[in-house]
Amino acid sequence: MKKWIYLAAVVCFVAIIAACGTSGGTSEAGGVIDTDASAAEVVVKAKSWEFEQAEYKIKQGEAINLKLESTDGVHGIQVTKTDITIPNNKSKTISLKAGEYTIVCNVPCGTGHTKMQAKLIVE
Numbered sequence: 349m350k351k352w353i354y355l356a357a358v359v360c361f362v363a364i365i366a367a368c369g370t371s372g373g374t375s376e377a378g379g380v381i382d383t384d385a386s387a388a389e390v391v392v393k394a395k396s397w398e399f400e401q402a403e404y405k406i407k408q409g410e411a412i413n414l415k416l417e418s419t420d421g422v423h424g425i426q427v428t429k430t431d432i433t434i435p436n437n438k439s440k441t442i443s444l445k446a447g448e449y450t451i452v453c454n455v456p457c458g459t460g461h462t463k464m465q466a467k468l469i470v471e
């Protein structure tokens with residue numbers, strides 16, 4: 349009897365994992381893709397407490413190495429509506445659908461942290 353319960357639990361677990369596999373990872377808007385070292389690089393420079401540019405523009409569907417370079421303090425990037433997060437001084441290859449996204453700092457970095465935002469425009 350106990351064996352059946354165990355088996356049912358395993359089946360449920362596998363079903364949950366499988367569901368995650370189909371919907372997880374890259375969101376509908378796009379996001380992190382396989383690393384492509386030859387992709388064009390877009391550097392987002394960050395300091396306490398602002399990003400260098402108010403706006404960053406990329407082309408839709410294009411593979412971009414989005415790099416976060418902190419010149420002052422420790423920061424991180426999160427792109428709203430996507431699964432994109434980039435740790436301090438790291439880069440990831442991304443690809444996005446057209447639209448307007450917001451780059452926010454996701455590392456609590458001090459008094460101006462919540463004001464650290466920039467637009468990411470995908471055309």
Ligand SMILES: [Cu+2]
Pocket residue numbers: 423424453454455456457458460461462464
């Ligand atoms: Cu911050």
